[in-house]
Amino acid sequence: MNLRDTPDEAAFRGELRAWLQDNLPEELRAHRGGAGRFEELGRAWSRKLYDAGYVGLTWPREYGGAGAPYSHQAIFLEELARSEAPQHIGVIGLGMAGPTIIAHGTDEQKSAHLQRILSAEEIWCQGFSEPEAGSDLASLKTRAELDGDAFVVNGQKVWSSFAHIADFCLLLTRTDADPAKHRGLTYLLVDMRSAGVEVRPLRQITGEGEFNEIFFTDVRVPRANVLGEVGSGWGVAMTTLLHERGTLGFALTAALEVAVRKLIALAKERRVDEGLRERVAREWIELQALRYTNYRALTKLMQTGVPGPEGSIAKLHWSESNQRLTKLALEILDTEAQLLDGGGHGEGYWQFQQLRSRGNTIEAGTSEILRNIVAERVLGLPRSR
Amino acid sequence: MNLRDTPDEAAFRGELRAWLQDNLPEELRAHRGGAGRFEELGRAWSRKLYDAGYVGLTWPREYGGAGAPYSHQAIFLEELARSEAPQHIGVIGLGMAGPTIIAHGTDEQKSAHLQRILSAEEIWCQGFSEPEAGSDLASLKTRAELDGDAFVVNGQKVWSSFAHIADFCLLLTRTDADPAKHRGLTYLLVDMRSAGVEVRPLRQITGEGEFNEIFFTDVRVPRANVLGEVGSGWGVAMTTLLHERGTLGFALTAALEVAVRKLIALAKERRVDEGLRERVAREWIELQALRYTNYRALTKLMQTGVPGPEGSIAKLHWSESNQRLTKLALEILDTEAQLLDGGGHGEGYWQFQQLRSRGNTIEAGTSEILRNIVAERVLGLPRSR
């Protein structure tokens, strides 16, 4: 056990920190999240990260990655959080599309997409959820019917981040009305510029439109764009979700660290009473719990190459911590908690964060589904009904 | 809406308060609960209450009751709590056996038992739960087989309060192995002095033995002791449980009021900090919430004669309040929280209460079952699986 950086890690961290100091544009610092402001600048910043060699740190070198140990990726996310820099805009490409294509893609698919994902030339979105198929993903209805050398896609997807700026979509479709729902699904890589694709932003309770609906009307997707086999979409999708949760912990810790830091600054500024002080300390402790749980997971990942169940635990814990923390911030703002300008932190920062946090226990696997997963797969409890 | 006593209620309260001042033996005051100390004195005290006309306040006059409005029973419980006097020892007889016999009993059963329940000449216990049939009551296995003019009972019951001093038992048995579990149950009134009845105290985590196991080996129960019809035991049992929960609210409020009062005294004595003060206030507020919810229920009961769903709500709320409150008391005791003598309140009062409180969410309907009941019967949600 050694919680300090190895010389190699220390060197990597030092270089990165210096690079961020020199290269992070001031207007990107302290980006509050949400879709609105980041898009224009996001691709340029992502490209800059790519050119400096900081994108795809753990990807194999043959696909344009750095082939570095996972600890470098952890350090990268920590340092990004510390400097309040935004992440690469292609989070779905990097975290989900890329690993899934590496696992299941043809050589053509790999060479078409992987390098462009890293360089932010291709932004990806995910087309899994549907209005009637949320937690129960396997009941999805978007149809893909083979017509010559293409699948013709009709249906509707929802809760799709980045769809309004995405170049490609990871689309899960039904190609067979098999009663065994998990079979009969096919995974397609869809060009978002295809005719018949329409994206409508879904306004959230924050007032911003971070997610989208995507409507597919007779969209033709070349057969070559099937990822994996026709009918094997469920298995491919599980790879995507495994990667979604497997690499999540550090990004969540980084996000929570930023929030805790701002919370502490707020508490100091407002000279809060003993009761609130104690609750601020609790949030800091919960952050450490998340951080060191991730380190345990990272150590296991580096030893075994397989992500442990900690991804689900981290998501559960982070979402509840972030919800509690942002409510605490509003309580510190006290009678000013309702003010969207002037009274709070700049432009309703905490109000935005607090409202946004309610989505944390819903998106990327509801807390209910995650608890089912931990109960069944980690604790071995009988399958919940 | 008028939260003050009517002149009639005020007169009743005034007399009762004066009576308690004159008649409550000092050694019964501030009885901490638990089985150990109360038994010897309990019957005498109960008889005294009976002789003064304070037992069976809402029972019909024809069965020895006072035929008074429910508000008198509420006032009775409030004043008992205020003076820290114990309740009548026959709580199961008064709250469950009596009402069930009134509803389903023969004239012979009524005249044999009702008056003796009031006077504490007969103490009752309940024989419902079994080791394999807790929340799932209908799966009980204790058999009763007709042999001439008697049922022969074999089986085991558990979690039976007062069984070690009880004269009679409300026994739910299986007389038919009907696959529809609810049918085939028969409700018997069993003399605890019958041959073949053995009671073994079950020691609890407090160290005391408040509950018991009861073993029945070839116990002969006269056929005349069937309550209701043979095979209709489930319905009769539901009457018992309805009364268990229907009249519970005021007793729970009374118990919580005693606890809150002691908590406040402790907090004042220990001059606790702001954080603990606020938590003490919270418990007082939760007590008021329970109290006024009961008043709402009482008003509805007096208007309609039917207890509302507030019984389940009161039980849920009380059990969690009492658990939180007793933990708070130990936190106020701080480094002395572990001391069973000297350091805490007399003879480990709070330690006993805190440990005992863990049973509150299990006994008389687990919180999980009560939430199911509220979900299905009050909110009309689809039946939980």
Added chain:
Amino acid sequence: MDFAFTDEQELLRSQARSFLAERRSLEAVAEREGSFEPGSWQELAELGWTGVSVSEEEGGAGLGFLEEAVIFEELGRVLYPGPYFSTIALALPALAGHAALLQRVAAGELTATLAHAEAAGPRRLADTGGLATEARQDGAAWTLAGEKVLVPDLGSAGTVVVTARSGGGVGLWSVEGGAREPVETMDSTRPYGVLRLDGAPASLLVEPGSGEEALAQIRTRALAALALEAVGVGEAANALAIEHASSREQFGRAIGVYQAVSHSVVDGYVGVELARSLAYWAAWCVAEGDEQAAVAAAAAKAHAAEAAVAACERSIQVHGGIGFTWEHVLHRLYKRAQWIQAFEGFAPVLRREVASALLDVSEEESTELVQQETPVQQEVA
């Protein structure tokens, strides 16, 4: 002992509920993005709601706070975006004795609010320390100078009751002028405003020196009113959760069959029912002028605001993604619940106030509160 609304009060409730369902439903409020439609105020006045507690001579119904309580709860259920809370709970008590103003309020011709907080001065009604707005008398005429923040419904209020300091101490004046600047709030149905007074003409409502007492009474009423509103908000959020849990299917079944869903809905329901008991208790204390009114109102508001917020959060979670969208009405309930929560202090602030009443008193007084906090026994003592 009778803890039920009278038949007349229940009739008022059912009339209110059906009127609001038809004319001012939650859905309709959402369609207008929660903005106030001035015409709606006259409708309320015609129903007699603006004059409930105004005497019959002054054009009101001569009823009391229990009837207003019914209205507060029902308006909370549909998030009525007009200045009813500001006019009836915050301003009206200060108008007592001013027949002309009362008549205009009862007739629906005048809306009002209360301006007390200041940027560098007091933030709560319970506090007048540092109050800097000045009242000056010139003959019979008064003028006020100062700046008030966090004024509820300032944009839709006709007259503003303003706290200020003069030689005689803190008093209350009414002002119609001054510069008003709207402030954007999370809950758009009840925005705040900033009021700048630079020698604005004012009418004296409450004598200098009596301001603190008037504020204390207003505060107790306001806390009780907000507790009642919170009950309405929480009940509406629960109703949506029950509806969704019963109809939404996943894995081939209504999601309400899953205990993770149904037990959460139950806890939301239980919380609001307990809050309801406290809110009605507080309402009765206010209506009766009971000496426990201040503590009861603080306790009820603390509990009910938390219950409403929790009910909304549970409801959003039960709804999943759809409950997180702007188009769904839930977020509006949630934002109002949070508005209520923040007004005059979050629950811990109010609970500390209750703690003082319980712990910083003699044995005897504390026994009063603990044992006899139920007013049931008062006639015995």
Added chain:
Amino acid sequence: MDFAFTDEQELLRSQARSFLAERRSLEAVAEREGSFEPGSWQELAELGWTGVSVSEEEGGAGLGFLEEAVIFEELGRVLYPGPYFSTIALALPALAGHAALLQRVAAGELTATLAHAEAAGPRRLADTGGLATEARQDGAAWTLAGEKVLVPDLGSAGTVVVTARSGGGVGLWSVEGGAREPVETMDSTRPYGVLRLDGAPASLLVEPGSGEEALAQIRTRALAALALEAVGVGEAANALAIEHASSREQFGRAIGVYQAVSHSVVDGYVGVELARSLAYWAAWCVAEGDEQAAVAAAAAKAHAAEAAVAACERSIQVHGGIGFTWEHVLHRLYKRAQWIQAFEGFAPVLRREVASALLDVSEEESTELVQQETPVQQEVA
């Protein structure tokens, strides 16, 4: 960055676990009603556990706190009722430099504890205000006079490390005499005692004036040790809950299929896993003498004690009636979790300490803690 125990440490853990399962299982502890069997101490010594951090010259293994951490956690899992915590966490650091005592501890010949709290004086190791026990020197000989309360494992301790005041300030002495009175505790596996010293002969361990510093180090070690114990206790409670939820049937199914049960078990598990991360972090900080050790230990103990208590409570609830009986082992875990919780302050007390470290410092220092609380980056700076 390597947040795993070494292979040697893992071997120690698996040996400990199988030894304890065989010889000192939770069930066996329960059969003896949690009483200490003195013979068991020699077994521990033979395994080398009493001398883990004692140098090899003094008969120990010359290892560090990470190895002791493994033992603390494993002993917590089975509620070992002997004075391991008292000897190794509370007393041992004060014996540093006293070779003869260290040798006896390593050899299993000497158990020990620490007596600091006084009835009218300090109650926590963090506090020496009002410390009234007096140390008097007569030539080379010392005697102590005073009364100590809340002395853990006093009944089974050979020597007692006692804090006292002399002209030079607070120091630490060892005492074998004095009158010892047992005190009944909720957790019978770790009883307290009262120690009365009336001129008892004593040996100086830590110079007067250096007592506070020594206590601070002992305290950090003790908090980390209790966090580790709490993880063991919580894990044992969770294991029982999982086992019961998988095997107990109601309504024709294992109760673990019901989310009210399974999600509660999950929350218990998640709580203990998070606590484990904090406890290992604190252990590493103690082992390394890291400057964050005090804050890490306070944070870990606060969190882990609450997690263990919650895990026990969830487990009792999942077990239903049987979990509430004396014969079931659960209540013993619960009582130990509560013992840990109360020692040196419940979580809010410790969190206030953490709050001071975060909020009562300069911008720079706070940034250190917030951003760089991960020691990962220290070699960069």
